[in-house]
Amino acid sequence: xxxxxxxxxxxxxxxxxxxxxxxxxxxxxxxxxxxxxxxxxxxxxxxxxxxxxxxxxxxxxxxxxxxxxxxxxxxxxxxxxxxxxxxxxxxxxxxxxxxxxxxxxxxxxxxxxxxxxxxxxxxxxxxxxxxxxxxxxxxxxxxxxxxxxxxxxxxxxxxxxxxxxxxxxxxxxxxxxxxxxxxxxxxxxxxxxxxxxxxxxxxxxxxxxxxxxxxxxxxxxxxxxxxxxxxxxxxxxxxxxxxxxxxxxxxxxxxxxxxxxxxxxxxxxxxxxxxxxxxxxxxxxxxxxxxxxxxxxxxxxxxxxxxxxxxxxxxxxxxxxxxxxxxxxxxxxxxxxxxxxxxxxxxxxxxxxxxxxxxxxxxxxxxxxxxxxxxxxxxxxxxxxxxxxxxxxxxxxxxxxxxxxxxxxxxxxxxxxxxxxxxxxxxxxxxxxxxxxxxxxxxxxxxxxxxxxxxxxxxxxxxxxxxxxxxxxxxxxxxxxxxxxxxxxxxxxxxxxxxxxxxxxxxxxxxxxxxxxxxxxxxxxxxxxxxxxxxxxxxxxxxxxxxxxxxxxxxxxxxxxxxxxxxxxxxxxxxxxxxxxxxxxxxxxxxxxxxxxxxxxxxxxxxxxxxxxxxxxxxxxxxxxxxxxxxxxxxxxxxxxxxxxxxxxxxxxxxxxxxx
Numbered sequence: 001x002x003x004x005x006x007x008x009x010x011x012x013x014x015x016x017x018x019x020x021x022x023x024x025x026x027x028x029x030x031x032x033x034x035x036x037x038x039x040x041x042x043x044x045x046x047x048x049x050x051x052x053x054x055x056x057x058x059x060x061x062x063x064x065x066x067x068x069x070x071x072x073x074x075x076x077x078x079x080x081x082x083x084x085x086x087x088x089x090x091x092x093x094x095x096x097x098x099x100x101x102x103x104x105x106x107x108x109x110x111x112x113x114x115x116x117x118x119x120x121x122x123x124x125x126x127x128x129x130x131x132x133x134x135x136x137x138x139x140x141x142x143x144x145x146x147x148x149x150x151x152x153x154x155x156x157x158x159x160x161x162x163x164x165x166x167x168x169x170x171x172x173x174x175x176x177x178x179x180x181x182x183x184x185x186x187x188x189x190x191x192x193x194x195x196x197x198x199x200x201x202x203x204x205x206x207x208x209x210x211x212x213x214x215x216x217x218x219x220x221x222x223x224x225x226x227x228x229x230x231x232x233x234x235x236x237x238x239x240x241x242x243x244x245x246x247x248x249x250x251x252x253x254x255x256x257x258x259x260x261x262x263x264x265x266x267x268x269x270x271x272x273x274x275x276x277x278x279x280x281x282x283x284x285x286x287x288x289x290x291x292x293x294x295x296x297x298x299x300x301x302x303x304x305x306x307x308x309x310x311x312x313x314x315x316x317x318x319x320x321x322x323x324x325x326x327x328x329x330x331x332x333x334x335x336x337x338x339x340x341x342x343x344x345x346x347x348x349x350x351x352x353x354x355x356x357x358x359x360x361x362x363x364x365x366x367x368x369x370x371x372x373x374x375x376x377x378x379x380x381x382x383x384x385x386x387x388x389x390x391x392x393x394x395x396x397x398x399x400x401x402x403x404x405x406x407x408x409x410x411x412x413x414x415x416x417x418x419x420x421x422x423x424x425x426x427x428x429x430x431x432x433x434x435x436x437x438x439x440x441x442x443x444x445x446x447x448x449x450x451x452x453x454x455x456x457x458x459x460x461x462x463x464x465x466x467x468x469x470x471x472x473x474x475x476x477x478x479x480x481x482x483x484x485x486x487x488x489x490x491x492x493x494x495x496x497x498x499x500x501x502x503x504x505x506x507x508x509x510x511x512x513x514x515x516x517x518x519x520x521x522x523x524x525x526x527x528x529x530x531x532x533x534x535x536x537x538x539x540x541x542x543x544x545x546x547x548x549x550x551x552x553x554x555x556x557x558x559x560x561x562x563x564x565x566x567x568x569x570x571x572x573x574x575x576x577x578x579x580x581x582x583x584x585x586x587x588x589x590x591x592x593x594x595x596x597x598x599x600x601x602x603x604x605x606x607x608x609x610x611x612x613x614x615x616x617x618x619x620x621x622x623x624x625x626x627x628x629x630x631x632x633x634x635x636x637x638x639x640x641x642x643x644x645x646x647x648x649x650x651x652x653x654x655x656x657x658x659x660x
Contacts, residue, residue, distance in 0.1 A: 046068060113162055
C-alpha cells in the first residue's frame with residue numbers, strides 16, 4: 001500500500017522520483033495517522049499490532065510513542081510550528097500520562113529507564129523523546145504545566161544514571177542531556193553524560209568519515225542514523241538556540257565545523273562514500289543490523305543538507321532522500337493498515353533482531369530530519385539530479401572501515417565488498433553458532449540480501465572439515481586501495497566451527513579486486529586438515545530475476561554447481577547460489593571471477609580474464625584481463641596488490657624491454 005493522501009507526482013521539479021517536500025509531509029502525516037489508531041486512551045503508549053520484542057509489550061508501546069513523536073517533531077518544527085493535524089497536542093497529552101506514575105503496570109505509565117541488561121530499551125526511546133521536545137520546544141515544552149516538566153525531567157534522568165550498551169547507546173544520554181541543558185536544567189550530571197558521549201566518539205572514529213559502533217569493528221548504517229546524526233544535530237540545534245560553540249544554522253545554511261567541533265566535517269566526509277551506497281532504484285545497501293529502519297539510511301543525507309555539512313548538491317541530496325523513501329513505499333513496507341511492518345520490503349523475519357518489535361521500523365522517522373530545511377531551501381527548490389551511481393561506474397576503497405564500493409551505471413547496482421566490518425566485540429569469543437549473515441559475507445548489494453541462517457551462505461569462502469562448514473566471524477583488514485577504474489580490499493580471518501571449535505593454524509587470506517561489474521576473488525588457505533574441502537559461493541538471486549549471478553573458476557577450483565536457498569533473502573522468497581568446490585589440504589590458492597549484473601546480455605565471465613602465472617609456493621597469482629590486456633598481480637606474505645596497464649604489464653620475472 002502506498003500511503004493515502006500523497007500528492008500527484010511533480011516530474012518537472014523531480015524528474016527522477018516525482019517526489020517533493022509535500023510528499024514528505026504527506027508521508028509523515030500518513031504514518032502518524034495510522035500509528036495513532038493504536039494509542040492508549042491517554043496517548044502515552046502506541047501498542048502497534050504484532051509480536052513483541054524481547055523488551056516486552058510496555059516497552060514496545062513506549063517505542064511507538066517515542067519514534068512517531070520524532071517524525072511529528074521534524075514535521076512541525078520544519079513548518080515553523082504549523083501543526084494542521086494537531087500532532088503536538090496528542091504527544092503533550094501522552095507525555096503527561098506516561099510520566100505520571102512511571103514503572104506502574106497500568107494502562108498508560110511508561111517503563112522506567114534501567115541498565116541495559118535489566119530494562120534498557122527505554123533508554124533508546126528517551127533520546128527520541130528528548131530530541132522531539134527540543135525540536136518543538138516553543139510549541140510543546142514551553143506550554144506544559146510545570147509539574148509535567150518536572151516529571152518528564154525525572155524520567156529522562158534515568159538515562160543519565162544507568163549503563164548503556166557499549167556502542168551508539170552512549171549518545172542517548174548525550175542527547176537527553178543536550179535537551180535538559182537547552183531548557184535550563186543542566187548540571188554536573190548532564191555535563192558528564194555529554195563529556196562521556198563525545199569522548200567515546202573520538203575513540204570510535206576510524207577515519208574517512210566512518211565511526212565504529214563501539215570498541216570493535218562494526219561499520220554499518222548506524223554511522224548515518226546515529227553516530228553522525230546525534231552530535232551534528234545537537235550542535236545545529238545549539239547554534240539555533242544561541243550556544244556559542246555550535247555548528248550549523250537553523251535555516252539550513254550551516255558553516256564548517258571548527259577544530260573543537262569536528263563532527264560536521266566528519267559528516268561531510270562520510271557523505272562522500274555514503275552517497276554511493278544507494279542504487280538507481282533508490283534502495284540503500286542491504287548490510288548490517290536494524291535494516292527494518294529502512295529509509296532512515298538516508299537520514300545522514302538529509303542532515304547534511306539541513307546543516308550545510310555535505311559535499312552533495314541540493315538536487316543530488318533530494319534524489320537520494322526521495323529515492324529511498326519512494327523505494328520502500330512502492331514495495332510494501334507500509335501495509336494495508338498504513339503501518340510500517342518489521343522487515344524490508346514487507347514483513348521479513350530474517351531482517352530482524354531480538355530487540356525488533358512492532359514499532360521498531362519507526363526509527364525511519366530520522367529521515368524526516370530533511371523537513372528541517374524550510375520550503376524555500378534549495379533542497380526543495382532545486383531540480384533533482386542523478387544519484388552518484390547513475391553518473392558513471394565508480395570504485396571507491398575505504399581502508400579505514402575496510403570496505404570497497406563498486407557501482408555500475410548501466411544497471412544502477414551498488415555492491416559493497418566487506419573486508420573490515422564484523423560486529424564482533426573485542427572480548428567476544430568466535431563461534432559459528434553466532435555467525436551473522438548481515439556482516440559475515442564477503443559482499444553485499446542494493447539488489448540482493450544474504451541467504452538466511454541455516455541455508456548455504458552466499459558470497460562466502462568456507463572450509464568444510466569433517467562435514468562441518470566454517471563461518472567467518474572476526475575480520476582482520478589488510479588494506480584497500482583504488483586506481484583508475486579499479487580497486488581492491490583484503491582481509492584475513494580464522495575459520496570457526498560450531499560450539500567455538502577451531503582448527504589450529506587454519507587461516508584464510510582474502511583479496512577482492514573489482515573492475516566494472518567484474519570481481520576477482522582470490523583466497524589463500526593455510527593449515528587446512530587432510531580431507532577438507534573448500535567452497536566459494538557467489539551472489540544469491542531468485543528464479544526469474546532480471547539479475548544475473550555468475551561464478552567462474554580461474555585457479556584451484558575443481559567443480560561448479562548451484563545450490564538452493566529455500567528460505568530466500570529479503571529480496572526473493574527462494575534463491576539459487578552459484579558454488580565452486582575443491583579439495584583442500586595444507587596451503588592452497590583459489591581464484592575465481594564473480595559478477596552480479598542486471599545488464600541484459602552480459603559477456604560471459606569465461607572470456608573476461610585468465611591466469612597468466614601462479615607462484616610455485618602458492619603465495620601469488622597474476623591475472624590477465626581480456627578487454628585491455630591489463631594485469632592484476634596479487635602476492636601474499638607480505639600482501640601486495642597491483643594493477644598494471646598492458647603496456648607495462650609483464651609476468652613476474654620477465655625481462656624488461658631491451659634487457660639481455
